[in-house]
Amino acid sequence: MSSSIVNLVYLFAGVLFILGIKGLTKPATAVRGNMLSATGMLIAVVITLLNSEIVNFTYIVAGVLFGGVVGAFMALRIQMTSMPQMVALLNGFGGGASLTIASAEYFSVLNIDAHTFADLLQPVALGADAFGTGAEGQVTLVSIGLTILIGAVTLTGSLVAFAKLQGLVKKNFGLPGGPIGNALLLIGGLVALGCMIVNPSQAVTVLALIALALLLGLFLVLPIGGADMPVVIALLNSYSGLAAALAGFILGNTVLIVAGSLVGTSGLILTKIMCVAMNRSLGNVLFGKMAAAGEAVDADEIYAGKVTSAQPDEVAMMLEVAKRVVIVPGYGMAMAQAQHAVRELADSMESKGIEVEYGIHPVAGRMPGHMNVLLAEAEVPYDNLVEMDRINPTFEDTDVVIVIGANDVTNPMARDAEGSPIYGMPILNVDKAKNVVVIKRSLSPGFAGLPNPLFAMDHTLMVYGDGKKAVVEMTTALNQS
Amino acid sequence: MEILILLLALFVLSLFLGVELIVKVPPTLHTPLMSGTNAVSGITLVGALLAAGSDTSPMLVNVLGFLAVTFATINVIGGYLVTNRMLSMFKRK
Numbered sequence: 001m002s003s004s005i006v007n008l009v010y011l012f013a014g015v016l017f018i019l020g021i022k023g024l025t026k027p028a029t030a031v032r033g034n035m036l037s038a039t040g041m042l043i044a045v046v047i048t049l050l051n052s053e054i055v056n057f058t059y060i061v062a063g064v065l066f067g068g069v070v071g072a073f074m075a076l077r078i079q080m081t082s083m084p085q086m087v088a089l090l091n092g093f094g095g096g097a098s099l100t101i102a103s104a105e106y107f108s109v110l111n112i113d114a115h116t117f118a119d120l121l122q123p124v125a126l127g128a129d130a131f132g133t134g135a136e137g138q139v140t141l142v143s144i145g146l147t148i149l150i151g152a153v154t155l156t157g158s159l160v161a162f163a164k165l166q167g168l169v170k171k172n173f174g175l176p177g178g179p180i181g182n183a184l185l186l187i188g189g190l191v192a193l194g195c196m197i198v199n200p201s202q203a204v205t206v207l208a209l210i211a212l213a214l215l216l217g218l219f220l221v222l223p224i225g226g227a228d229m230p231v232v233i234a235l236l237n238s239y240s241g242l243a244a245a246l247a248g249f250i251l252g253n254t255v256l257i258v259a260g261s262l263v264g265t266s267g268l269i270l271t272k273i274m275c276v277a278m279n280r281s282l283g284n285v286l287f288g289k290m291a292a293a294g295e296a297v298d299a300d301e302i303y304a305g306k307v308t309s310a311q312p313d314e315v316a317m318m319l320e321v322a323k324r325v326v327i328v329p330g331y332g333m334a335m336a337q338a339q340h341a342v343r344e345l346a347d348s349m350e351s352k353g354i355e356v357e358y359g360i361h362p363v364a365g366r367m368p369g370h371m372n373v374l375l376a377e378a379e380v381p382y383d384n385l386v387e388m389d390r391i392n393p394t395f396e397d398t399d400v401v402i403v404i405g406a407n408d409v410t411n412p413m414a415r416d417a418e419g420s421p422i423y424g425m426p427i428l429n430v431d432k433a434k435n436v437v438v439i440k441r442s443l444s445p446g447f448a449g450l451p452n453p454l455f456a457m458d459h460t461l462m463v464y465g466d467g468k469k470a471v472v473e474m475t476t477a478l479n480q481s
Numbered sequence: 482m483e484i485l486i487l488l489l490a491l492f493v494l495s496l497f498l499g500v501e502l503i504v505k506v507p508p509t510l511h512t513p514l515m516s517g518t519n520a521v522s523g524i525t526l527v528g529a530l531l532a533a534g535s536d537t538s539p540m541l542v543n544v545l546g547f548l549a550v551t552f553a554t555i556n557v558i559g560g561y562l563v564t565n566r567m568l569s570m571f572k573r574k
Binding site (some may be wrong): 015017018020021022024025026027030032033034035037038041045048049051053054055057058059060062063064066067068070071072074075076078080083086087090091093094096098099100101103104105107108112113114135136137234238240241244245247248249250251252253254255256257258259260261262263264265266267268270273328360362366367369370372373376377379382385387444446 | 482484485488491492493495496498499500502503504505506507508509510511512513514515516517518519520521522523524525526527529530531532533534535536538539540541542543544545546547548549550551552553554555556557558559560561562563564566567568569570571572
């Protein structure tokens with residue numbers, strides 16, 4: 001198989017990837033787009049397998065079988081509420097693949113074989129020239145180093161993100177010195193990278209780079225918690241793409257570069273959207289805490305004597321006379337697995353001629369688009385899922401807003417209280433509606449740690465308890481009326 | 482060196498193309514976009530196959546290649562399947 005033909009086929013696969021992502025710009029064409037993309041992948045893999053350099057299929061068959069079974073099992077068994085964990089794991093494996101490919105290339109070029117760890121520490125006979133003459137060798141080495149760095153950070157960072165989302169790691173903690181500790185790890189990694197480029201025959205430099213980068217990934221994500229996860233996941237998504245593109249430079253492989261850079265930009269754009277939706281800079285999410293501005297707000301002062309609570313059947317009476325209802329879901333809906341119950345409540349309202357829409361904040365949930373997937377699973381038509389900018393002007397004409405499991409994204413302090421830590425963050429203006437119903441376990445603050453004046457407003461009713469149970473009771477009461 | 486410049490051009494142009502494409506994806510599809518691009522980044526499988534299947538390479542390289550094939554295959558199979566599962570839920574009334 002000549003390399004020209006292989007490259008032409010790679011080009012074709014790259015075109016299919018592009019068409020695949022283009023298909024994702026509309027829900028109606030998205031399934032087809034995904035199929036096109038998968039076809040591109042199949043073609044690229046098949047043409048690679050025909051390559052004459054591949055003679056030993058033992059490791060390939062073992063890896064494909066093992067990876068295929070694990071991947072299929074995860075994809076088919078995962079609950080929609082756990083989708084952030086799944087995406088975090090996939091990001092991590094993407095980083096892991098790039099990391100191992102770059103390391104394999106390094107050891108392959110230098111023909112290093114090691115049966116014990118001590119073997120690895122011996123310098124080898126081959127030097128930088130083995131990677132290519134002059135500047136080419138340097139570029140390959142730099143690509144190997146950067147791929148290892150980014151791939152390793154993505155691997156451990158994503159595993160930590162997974163552990164946090166799964167609730168395996170609950171505490172947020174970092175290195176002593178916080179960002180400075182991480183900066184030292186990064187500098188250490190870059191020094192190891194530099195040494196590797198200058199003196200590639202010392203494999204110990206690569207081992208140091210791998211170790212430092214793995215640690216950096218751990219400690220970058222360990223301090224970050226809860227509602228900042230959408231940013232972290234989007235950023236790690238970007239890294240996994242970037243690592244793949246860099247691996248393309250090592251191997252001189254065009255399809256890796258095209259696909260990797262598409263993924264890299266996708267993740268970066270999502271990261272930016274998430275940061276804008278939280279009114280925070282990327283640096284602030286990664287290294288900072290919430291802005292510590294303004295005097296502490298006393299929750300008791302805001303809530304005392306002003307919070308009205310209600311039972312689900314009282315809410316049902318209110319819904320009965322409404323013309324337009326907007327449902328605002330948050331992470332609490334995912335926790336309570338309440339998406340099907342919410343859909344049934346909406347069905348019941350629609351059967352009584354009430355207009356129902358869903359107001360979705362970009363950072364509601366634990367990753368970009370989390371709420372949309374949950375509601376799609378509950379068979380809510382996507383036309384009813386309305387993004388923030390389009391739903392906000394409609395709240396004044398809305399009779400009842402039902403907030404389920406969302407908090408900070410509805411906090412009017414973000415709009416009105418200058419000096420508040422969340423001031424400037426775009427919110428859903430649910431307080432503009434005629435009535436607001438908040439389904440929540442208690443008055444406890446959200447991720448920002450702030451009280452929410454919305455809960456104390458005259459036209460707000462608090463329904464305490466499990467989100468799913470409360471919604472089911474509302475539906476039952478509404479159906480009986 | 483010329484080849485490197487060509488690869489770099491491909492990289493930069495792909496980044497711009499990526500921006501143009503991705504900004505058009507509606508927020509409602511952002512999760513499938515992430516899992517779908519995860520699957521695409523499983524294209525590293527191509528590089529992994531070369532590392533795992535070479536007979537002239539040392540054992541260490543083959544083992545790393547096996548790991549890479551495993552990781553990348555999880556991404557490809559898991560990514561496309563889960564994206565398909567999610568996308569087929571998005572329906573219009």
